Amino acid sequence: MVQGSCSQKDHEGVRTRLCQLPSPRGYRYMLTTMQDPALELSKLNGPNSSHVKRREQPLIDRIVRGEEKGGYYLIIGPKGSGKGTMVLDAMRKINADGVSFCESHPDLEVFRLRFGKALDFDFYEDWQGSLFSRADPRNGGPALDIERALNKLEKVALRYALKNGRPLVMAFNNIHLFPNTEEGHSLIHQLQQRAEAWAEGGILTMVFSSDDYWCLDVMKKNASRMRILSVYDLSATESLRALRHLRRQEITHRLSTSGTGGEVQLESDQEFRRVYELVGGRTSYLARVARADNMIDEAEAMIESEKQWLLSKIGLIPEHDDDVMDEQKWASCSWLILRHLAQAGPTLHPYPPVLPSIPSKADVEYCPVPDDDGKHVRSSSSVNITPPVEISSEDIVLPKVTYEEARRIMTRADFLEALDHYHVVAIDLQHNVRPDSTLLLRAAQQVIAVEGFDKDLDTTRDRVDQIEGLHRQNELTVKEPFRVMFDKRDGKPVWEVIGLGESFVPEGEDEEEERQV
Structure with a gap:
């Protein structure tokens, strides 16, 4: 529940806050301003900190200023390309007036706290209603708490839009950190539903950023006002x-x-x-x-570190044990696509x-x-x-293949998502598969240039086929070789098994007579 005390307005890092104050008729709400913690952290190194201004920065500036209405945005691109930095730079230019920034987290309980901190929304952390046999409001889980915070945020957005004539902006950074499970998908859909409704009303603009492709795949199903920016x-x-x-x-x-x-x-x-x-x-x-x-020495050390990390994840073991067959199956299929991309990429002169x-x-x-x-095409x-x-x-253009072609090269359809998660490859909006970076491309080129790499790759794949073949076979083993002899005695057929010892006892004459009776 939002507390009644309000912070004072500052000249930098200003953002809106909703205060719930007691009144004779219940509660009244008042808009105030406060400092944005994300902006304060980003300003520790000063305004001229070491980062690069990108070509997408003017568009991000207009979005954060609230000039882009009628939609919400998904910024997708590989890690380290400056997605979050662009949003923070845009916030710094307007002193974060009407903007809030929230980092994602795999644990939804932690994200609930971060979301509350970004909005200055206090949940029922010190609930003592159990002393009076009242149910804890947090029993519904983090999704219900986030829904309560969104309800309060909607009231703030309505009043802010009427007062200032522009929407609020809420940025969620690194939403790929949400668990790629039903629970994480439900949270993304929960935020996306509010983003669709608020974009239509022009009261709040949500900005999402992600390193992985699966977030785009999840959000694209229900997207009607989403605009995508690839970095x-x-x-x-x-x-x-x-x-x-x-x-x-x-x-x-x-x-x-x-x-x-x-x-x-x-x-x-x-x-x-x-x-x-x-x-x-x-x-x-x-x-x-x-x-x-020394810049060149540092660059070469980064390539060597990337190569060793790559080998630790998908290194080949030609004569591997059957216990690691699944890991080597993934590694060998991964090197099929990496070898194809490394051979197609530009060489280092x-x-x-x-x-x-x-x-x-x-x-x-x-x-x-x-x-x-601000002259651009608007679309719903x-x-x-x-x-x-x-x-x-x-330019160094990273080699690319289509998603369909990558599946054929790997001979598997379920390994690309894991490679994207580990930042080995990157999948863009057009379903093109590339190496995640030039650094990783150079590391892969060094690995495949080692003498005997192709032989090790073929040996690993043959070993996987052998182990899978052994798992599909049933073997029957006989302890002693035996021989069956057929003969006639007194006009009756007789057969005898030699070599099984006492484990085989021929049928007696008494049993044969009883069977005939």
């Missing part, structure tokens, strides 16, 4: 500019911290290009490499070409694609609103 890696030009910008920030910070001062000396364009060929355009990888002492110098104005905070002043159906990307010859 990919940066292009070569964007990556090199971002890397130079982050590297300059890091070196400047080191010089200011040490107190030595001096001019900032950046690496050559050839070294920046080499780093891009190693790690690709993933924003989280670029930020990590830019903070290293020993000496990358030197690109022309990048202008110094790129070292300032930039946006690859300018804002379109589930549509793809991903900004188009022009691919140049300098």
